[in-house]
Amino acid sequence: xxxxxxxxxxxxxxxxxxxxxxxxxxxxxxxxxxxxxxxxxxxxxxxxxxxxxxxxxxxxxxxxxxxxxxxxxxxxxxxxxxxxxxxxxxxxxxxxxxxxxxxxxxxxxxxxxxxxxxxxxxxxxxxxxxxxxxxxxxxxxxxxxxxxxxxxxxxxxxxxxxxxxxxxxxxxxxxxxxxxxxxxxxxxxxxxxxxxxxxxxxxxxxxxxxxxxxxxxxxxxxxxxxxxxxxxxxxxxxxxxxxxxxxxxxxxxxxxxxxxxxxxxxxxxxxxxxxxxxxxxxxxxxxxxxxxxxxxxxxxxxxxxxxxxxxxxxxxxxxxxxxxxxxxxxxxxxxxxxxxxxxxxxxxxxxxxxxxxxxxxxxxxxxxxxxxxxxxxxxxxxxxxxxxxxxxxxxxxxxxxxxxxxxxxxxxxxxxxxxxxxxxxxxxxxxxxxxxxxxxxxxxxxxxxxxxxxxxxxxxxxxxxxxxx
Ligand code: AMP
Ligand code: ZN
Numbered sequence: 001x002x003x004x005x006x007x008x009x010x011x012x013x014x015x016x017x018x019x020x021x022x023x024x025x026x027x028x029x030x031x032x033x034x035x036x037x038x039x040x041x042x043x044x045x046x047x048x049x050x051x052x053x054x055x056x057x058x059x060x061x062x063x064x065x066x067x068x069x070x071x072x073x074x075x076x077x078x079x080x081x082x083x084x085x086x087x088x089x090x091x092x093x094x095x096x097x098x099x100x101x102x103x104x105x106x107x108x109x110x111x112x113x114x115x116x117x118x119x120x121x122x123x124x125x126x127x128x129x130x131x132x133x134x135x136x137x138x139x140x141x142x143x144x145x146x147x148x149x150x151x152x153x154x155x156x157x158x159x160x161x162x163x164x165x166x167x168x169x170x171x172x173x174x175x176x177x178x179x180x181x182x183x184x185x186x187x188x189x190x191x192x193x194x195x196x197x198x199x200x201x202x203x204x205x206x207x208x209x210x211x212x213x214x215x216x217x218x219x220x221x222x223x224x225x226x227x228x229x230x231x232x233x234x235x236x237x238x239x240x241x242x243x244x245x246x247x248x249x250x251x252x253x254x255x256x257x258x259x260x261x262x263x264x265x266x267x268x269x270x271x272x273x274x275x276x277x278x279x280x281x282x283x284x285x286x287x288x289x290x291x292x293x294x295x296x297x298x299x300x301x302x303x304x305x306x307x308x309x310x311x312x313x314x315x316x317x318x319x320x321x322x323x324x325x326x327x328x329x330x331x332x333x334x335x336x337x338x339x340x341x342x343x344x345x346x347x348x349x350x351x352x353x354x355x356x357x358x359x360x361x362x363x364x365x366x367x368x369x370x371x372x373x374x375x376x377x378x379x380x381x382x383x384x385x386x387x388x389x390x391x392x393x394x395x396x397x398x399x400x401x402x403x404x405x406x407x408x409x410x411x412x413x414x415x416x417x418x419x420x421x422x423x424x425x426x427x428x429x430x431x432x433x434x435x436x437x438x439x440x441x442x443x444x445x446x447x448x449x450x451x452x453x454x455x456x457x458x459x460x461x462x463x464x465x466x467x468x469x
Contacts (some may be wrong), residue, residue, distance in 0.1 A: 023235045024050060025237050030067040031068055041273040045312040047113075061229075065122070066102055069083060069203070086101070121229065126225055130193075148214075160249065196209075236267075294459075308369040308373060311367075347384075413467070434446060
């Protein structure tokens with residue numbers, strides 16, 4: 001398999017330290033608010049990568065952090081703590097906010113068929129480990145104390161500037177946001193490992209450390225959580241492209257300084273979901289969440305389909321029109337699968353292996369998911385027997401996770417539109433429009449009317465399902 005490697009800037013042959021085993025790490029969410037569907041684009045593509053590695057025969061150990069402390073509004077160590085901001089916004093404690101949004105994140109992931117990583121570690125659960133590694137970095141001469149904080153000394157490295165030359169746009173939320181010079185730093189690029197004093201409002205959560213009462217920086221979290229759970233040699237590190245610099249650069253700096261050897265040879269970065277105003281973010285424009293999609297009547301898996309239709313290394317433009325197109329294509333696809341007759345005989349001598357080969361070639365070429373979807377359509381068009389078609393769809397969907405077989409089954413069980421009385425069909429249309437406009441009171445009223453005509457309406461992960469009561 002060839003995978004683009006941000007470290008070498010080339011499509012490299014995918015290799016692991018131990019044959020047949022992948023140690024994989026993913027930067028997790030900062031749980032101060034809901035994830036937006038842009039954040040989730042990154043997690044969808046990482047999920048496909050993990051599942052494809054499994055399909056290709058690897059045993060994958062995937063680790064992820066939950067950032068519940070230490071991530072400031074700028075990725076470059078300035079600004080308020082994001083968690084504290086979230087707590088103030090909602091008049092709750094930081095830990096209440098962390099619990100609520102961690103649960104919300106995994107609930108969104110479930111709706112998008114994103115598998116939970118094998119190990120998930122909240123940063124607040126690893127404070128002793130951060131202190132241990134920071135102490136070792138000080139002992140080795142890579143870190144210093146200044147003004148009450150502990151900084152990593154980037155001048156001690158032969159090579160610090162990994163990943164710092166991506167385009168300005170890609171790194172938009174990196175150090176460039178609200179940069180303010182920190183007079184304590186010996187070098188401009190030094191970064192905080194442990195804070196005891198911040199110019200900004202004080203943290204709610206603080207821990208005793210050899211350097212005083214304080215809290216960890218954001219970057220050290222990922223290094224420590226990975227080194228502890230993936231071991232000293234990581235195979236594959238993932239994140240959104242805005243994490244590349246300074247976050248991943250700093251992760252490499254401190255991990256390699258601590259370990260005394262190379263850490264991770266393969267870096268996978270997902271490019272952004274954009275809106276017309278640029279990179280999608282929580283503070284700019286409409287706050288696009290999975291719940292909002294559901295309220296508007298979309299199946300969250302239509303968003304997954306939308307993401308898989310384009311390459312992860314290209315920016316993807318979100319608009320309601322683009323999502324509508326993806327949702328329509330997704331419905332058509334499931335409808336076609338529902339029409340497959342499992343007992344239909346083969347109509348040609350084509351073998352499942354020919355079609356499987358096309359799918360693998362697409363995925364082996366830097367995870368080309370849109371071409372993999374084309375190979376799925378080719379299965380439907382092929383002369384394979386009905387049973388073979390269904391088996392291949394299920395096999396590919398084990399990787400793509402579009403819920404295709406389940407969606408087709410639901411469709412088969414539901415009466416076809418033409419079987420619905422005209423009055424029910426009309427009310428359903430009205431209800432759909434009401435949901436799109438977020439008029440849920442009207443939508444409920446229409447559901448009751450439909451019920452009085454003898455039909456139940458249920459919102460499922462596969463969309464609206466109507467059945468005879
Ligand atoms: P955060 O919760 O801010 O720490 O971000 C979680 C993940 O989402 C990180 O891997 C980010 O790089 C990624 N991310 C942030 N914004 C976007 C976006 N607009 N499109 C895709 N990924 C994003
Ligand atoms: Zn990270």
